[in-house]
Amino acid sequence: MTKALRRSLAASLAPLMTLGMAPGFVLAGPSPVEEAQHREAMALFESRVRPVLVERCQRCHGEERQKGDLRLDSRAAMLAGGGFGPAVVPGSTAESLIVEAVRYEGLEMPPEGPLAEEEVEAIARWVELGAPWPGQEHAEVVRDEPGSFSRDDREYWAFQPVGRFEPPAVEDGGWSRNPIDRFVSDRLGRAGLRPAPEADKRTLIRRATFDLHGLPPTPEEVDAFLADESPEAFDRLVDRLLESPRYGERWGRHWLDLVRFAESNGYRADEFRPFAWRYRDYVIDALNRDLPYDEFVRQQIAGDELYPERPIGRVATGYLRLWVYESNQRDVQGQWDGILDDITDVTADAFLGLGMGCAKCHDHKYDPILQRDYYRLRSYFAAVIPLDDATVRPPAPGTGAAERRASWEALTADLRAEIGEIERRYREQAERDAVTKFQPEMQTLLAAREASAGDLSPRETQLATLAFRQVAMEYDKVPSKLEDEKLRWERLVAELGRFDAIRPDDPDVEAIGDVSAEAPPTVIPGDRGAEEIEPGILSILDPAPDAINPPRGWPSSTGRRTALAAWLTDTSNPLVPRVMVNRLWQGHFGRGIVPTTSDFGRLGEAPSHPELLDWLATTLIEEGWSLKSIHRLMMTSATYRQASSREDLTACKAIDPDNALLWMMPSHRLEAEPIWDAMLAVSGELDPEMGGPSVTPEAPRRAVYTRFLRNTKDPLLGAFDVADGYLSTAQRNVTTAPTQSLLMINGSWTLDRARAFTDRLFEDATLDAEARVGLAFRLAFARPPAREEVTAALAFVGGRDAGDRLAAAPPCGDEVGVGTGLPEAERTAWVDFCHVLLNASEFLYVD
Secondary structure: OOHHHHHHHHHHHHHHOOOOOOOOOOOOOOOHHHHHHHHHHHHHHHHHHHHHHHHHHOOOEOOOOEHHHOOOOOHHHHHHOEOOEOOOOOOOOOOOHHHHHHOOOOOOOOOOOOOOHHHHHHHHHHHHOOOOOOOOOOOOOOOOOOOOOOHHHHOOHHHOOOOOOOOOOOOOOOOOOOHHHHHHHHHHHHOOOOOOOEOOHHHHHHHHHHHHHOOOOOHHHHHHHHHOOOOOHHHHHHHHHHHOOHHHHHHHHHHHHHOOOOOEOOOOOOOEOOOOHHHHHHHHHHHHOOOOHHHHHHHHHHHHHHOOOOHHHHHHHHHHHOOOOOOOOOOHHHHHHHHHHHHHHHHHHHHHOOOHHHHOOOOOOOOOOOHHHHHHHHHOOOOEEEEOOOOOOOOOOOOOHHHHHHHHHHHOHHHHHHHHHHHHHHHHHHHHHHHOOOOHHHHHHHHHHHHOHHHOOHHHHHHHHHHHHHHHHHHOOHHHHOHHHHHHHHHHHHHHHHHHHHOOOOOOOOEEEEOOOOOOOOEOOOOOOOOEOOOOOOOOOOOOOOOOOOOOOOOOOOOHHHHHHHHHOOOOOOOHHHHHHHHHHHHHHOOOOOOOOOOOOOOOOOOOOHHHHHHHHHHHHHOOOOHHHHHHHHHOOOOOOEOOOOOOHHHHHHHOOOOOOOOOOOOEEOOHHHHHHHHHHHHOOOOOOOOOOOEOOOOOOOHHHEOOOOOOOOHHHHHOOOOOOOOOOOOOOOOOOHHHHHHHHHOHHHHHHHHHHHHHHOOOOOOOHHHHHHHHHHHHHOOOOOHHHHHHHHHHHOOOOOOOOOOOOOOOOOOEOOOOOOEHHHHHHHHHHHHHHHHOHHHHEEO
16 A cells, blocks of 8 residues: 555544444443453362362462462462562563462472473463452462351352243333333333433344344345334344344354364364364254254253264264363373363353352352362263264164175275284384373273273273373374385275275264263262262252163163253253353343353352343243244344433443443444454355355355364454353453454455455446445445545545446556456555455444
C-alpha cells in the first residue's frame, strides 16, 4: 500500500477502524478477562497445584517439618518464603523460587525426582496468573477435620431438587412474549429498572444468525426477513436457523470446548490423532438431529455398553478418549492415574457444573463434596481401557464381511508371513529397546502381557496396555530400518495391496471399553486402610454405593458407566438440567444465569434469576430434553429482542453495573471461529462441506473442521482466544491485544480474504462503484452504508466511475488486477477498502 493510500485510508475510513472497542461500554472494576483468568487460576490450583503441594511438598514443608524454614501449606507462608527468599512472587515465574525448583533450574525439588511436565507447567501457570488461594491467605491446604454436612450444606441451593415455579404475574404493558420475559420483567421491576426498546430487524437477524450459525446473514436473507412484516417473522427466522446444519457446527464447537476436544496428544511431542474427528462429527450430527440431551449424555458416557453392536457405541465414547497423553512417559502408573483424574474432572465440570478436583486430596473446603465423593465418581471409570483396534462398523451377520475377512486371510497368509518374517528381528530389537526404558516392574508386566494376558489383573492389564502403546510406536518405525531387505519388503507389500478390495477395515476410531467385567479397585491415595471405594453419587444426595448391574449380552463390561449415565440423566438429578440450560443461556446472553457456568459451588456466583433457572430446567425435561426447544424459547423472548444500547445507560449501570438483570442485550465480540468463518463467508470462499477428516488452514472450510492441535494453534485463531484443548473451557476469554490488530491488518490470511472479497464485488460487471460499495457493506455488516460512508469509500477507491472501465484495455504497461480486470493500483485501493471492512468493530462485534 502506498503512503498516499495509507493517508487516505486513515482519513476517510478511520471511524470504522476501532478494533477491540465495543461502543457504549465503560469498564469498572475487574475486566471480564481478569475475572476469567482468576477463575482459571483457582480451578488450576484446586485441580492441579493443590494435589502436588499435598502429595509431594508438605512432607518436608508443612506443619510438622519446615526444611529450609519453608512452609508450603498456605499462601502467606509461600509469600514469606524461607532461607532462600519468597517461594512465590505472584505474577512472576522468574522470581518465584518454587518454579525454579520444580523446573530443576538451580534448586531441585522434590529431591526424590522431578515432577511430571504437566505438573510443573501447572504450577508455573498458577504463579503467572497471580497465585490466588481459596479463602484467607493463611488458610491451610489440608482441612483440619473431615467434614460432615452442616445444615447450610444440606440447604445449599444447587443440591436442592429442581423447583417447579410458575412465571410471576407482571404489569409490563404487554412487553412479555413468553414466560421467560415474566421472570425477567419481575426482577427488573423490583430493581426499579425497565427493559430496553426492541432492536431493529437488521440487528435481530445478524444477532440470531451469528448466535445459531456463527456466520453473517446473506443480503438475500436480510432482504427476505425485512420483507416479512408478519408478527411471526422472527419466530420463523429462528426456526429456519435451527433447522439448518450450520446450527450443529456452531453449537458443536461450544460443546467441544467443554470436553477439551483436540486432535493431538499434547505435551511436547503433541502427536496427531488421525481419527479424533469422528467424535467431532458425532457431536455436530447429534445437535443437528436434536438428539435429546439425556441420550446425548448416555451415549458419551456409556455408548459402548448401551449399544455394543452399533457404530454410535464406538464413536460417542470418543469423549472418554480426549485425555492428554504423553507418549514418552515411563511412569505408566502415574500417567494412568492422571488420565482417570482428568476424565473425572472433566465429567464433573461439563455435566455437573462442579469443580470436584478440589476434593482430590481432602474434603472440599467450601462445598459439601467429600474426598470420598471424588473417588466415588472416579470409580465409575475405573475399568476403562483404550481400544485402538476398533472400526466404526463392526462385521455384521449377513453382510458378507466375515466371509471377506476369511477369504482375505486365506489368500494373503503366505504373503503376510513372509512380510512378518522380514520385520520380525527388527521388531524384536525395537521392542527390546522400548521395554528397557521402563521401570523393572513395568518390564515384568509387559513380558507377562506378551506371554499370556489372562494372568494379569485388570489393573495390570490397563497399565501394560498403556505402556505397550510406546512399543507399538517403535513398531511403526520398522520399515525405515529394514536396510538391504527394504526392496523385497516393498515388493511384498505392493503385492499384498492387490487384495485390498476384500481386506478387512483398518482401525478407524478411537474407542473405549472396559478392561473386563471386574473393575480394578479404587482407593484413596495414602489411605492407611486402603478401603476400596465403590461407585457412587455425591454423598450429600445419597451416601450409599450405587447399584451396578452388568450389561446384558456384554460380559466384558462392568456396567459402571451405564449406572453413572443413568444417574446423570435421571429427572431427579438437581444439577445436570440446570447446568445445561444455564450453558444455553450463556451462549445467547453472554452471561449465564449462574455466571460461573462450570462452578455451581460456593466459589462460583449465585444465580441472578434462580426461579427462572429452575423453570428452564423443568421445561427442558418436559420438552423431552430437546435443546432446540430451549433455544427457541430463549430467542423468541422479548428479553432476547432488546436493543444493546439505551439512552439512560448511566442510570441503569448505577443500579446493576454488570447488567445481570438484563435491562438490555449485551454486546459482545465474536469468538475466534466465527471471525474466521465470517471472513470466508463475506469473501465468497467458504466451502460448506460438512464433516470428515480435519483440513489445513489453507482450505476454505469452517474453523471447526480445521486441524486443532493442542500445542500449535493457527495464529489468527490463537490470537482471538481459541480454547486450549487441555482444560474444560466453559467460556472463552475475550482479550484485546496488539497481536490481534497486527494479524488482522498485516496477516497474510486476512489480506487474502480482502483480495477475494474484492473479486466477489467485481463478479457482476454491470455494477458501478457505488453499487459495489453498497454490496460490500451489506455483505460485511448486513446493512447498507450511510451517505457519508458511501462518499468516503468512493473518494478512497477512485471515484464514482471506478468500475466503468472493466471492458476497456488497461493503459500500456499498467498491470491488471487478478480477478477484477482493473489496473493494479485501482484494484489495490478496493482491496484496502475491503480490508478495512474486515477490520472494523462492526464486523467483529455482534450488536
